[in-house]
Amino acid sequence: MAEQKNISFDITIYDSLEELSPKYQALMLEAVSARKSAYAPYSKFRVGAAVEMDNTEIVIGSNQENASYPSGLCAERVAIFHAGAKFPGVTVKTIAITATSDAYPVSVPAAPCGNCRQAIFEYEFKQKQPIRILLMGETGSVVMCNAISDLLPLGFNSSFLG
Numbered sequence: 001m002a003e004q005k006n007i008s009f010d011i012t013i014y015d016s017l018e019e020l021s022p023k024y025q026a027l028m029l030e031a032v033s034a035r036k037s038a039y040a041p042y043s044k045f046r047v048g049a050a051v052e053m054d055n056t057e058i059v060i061g062s063n064q065e066n067a068s069y070p071s072g073l074c075a076e077r078v079a080i081f082h083a084g085a086k087f088p089g090v091t092v093k094t095i096a097i098t099a100t101s102d103a104y105p106v107s108v109p110a111a112p113c114g115n116c117r118q119a120i121f122e123y124e125f126k127q128k129q130p131i132r133i134l135l136m137g138e139t140g141s142v143v144m145c146n147a148i149s150d151l152l153p154l155g156f157n158s159s160f161l162g
Contacts, residue, residue: 007153010146017142020134024096027052028134028142031096034060034075041065044102047110049079054091059083076116080123091127095120100138109135109143111151120148121155 017025027050035048040063047063061079065072076097083092099110112120112133124131130147145151 009150009153011150012144014142014144016140017136020142020144024094024134024144027058027094027096028098028136030058030060031075031098031134031136034062034079035098035100036062038062038075039064040102042067042069045099046101047075047097047099049075049098050096051079051083051092052094052096053083053087054093055087057083057087057090059086074113074116076112077119080119084123091129092123092131094132094134096134096136098136098138105139106137107140108137109141110137111135111143114152117148117152118155121152121157124148125155125157125159 014020017028030050031048033048034050035046038046038048040046042065049061051059053059059079059082061075061082063075064078076095080092080095097112100106120131124147133145133148135143149155
């Protein structure tokens with residue numbers, strides 16, 4: 001019989017933003033600020049992301065919708081792609097993500113979509129270091145994941161391409 005292997009997850013849930021370290025509070029507040037520049041006329045769901053780089057720079061992004069839905073882009077990918085373009089070769093340390101809605105209060109953290117998880121996974125694989133992820137709604141608890149593998153345990157990377 002083959003040896004059984006288990007996958008574990010390293011996720012911490014904080015009751016509020018105030019429980020985070022001042023550094024992570026500040027990063028999440030950058031994401032909250034970025035959320036205000038979201039272009040979300042169709043979904044009314046605004047997402048902001050803030051990426052902390054190893055060189056101490058913070059890069060932000062917000063979701064940008066389009067009437068042709070596949071043409072829009074999520075805040076997470078806007079931020080991480082901008083970070084990669086602006087600071088090539090610099091390690092991404094942390095991504096803070098927050099969401100709100102014009103139609104209802106968002107009191108639970110909204111996790112990145114599959115496309116965003118894959119994009120973050122690519123950066124982790126490329127830099128050979130985990131990227132911490134902070135997730136928050138408009139209010140309420142904050143989820144901290146120590147790597148994207150906590151949200152995408154069986155990710156696809158270039159090692160599959162030979």
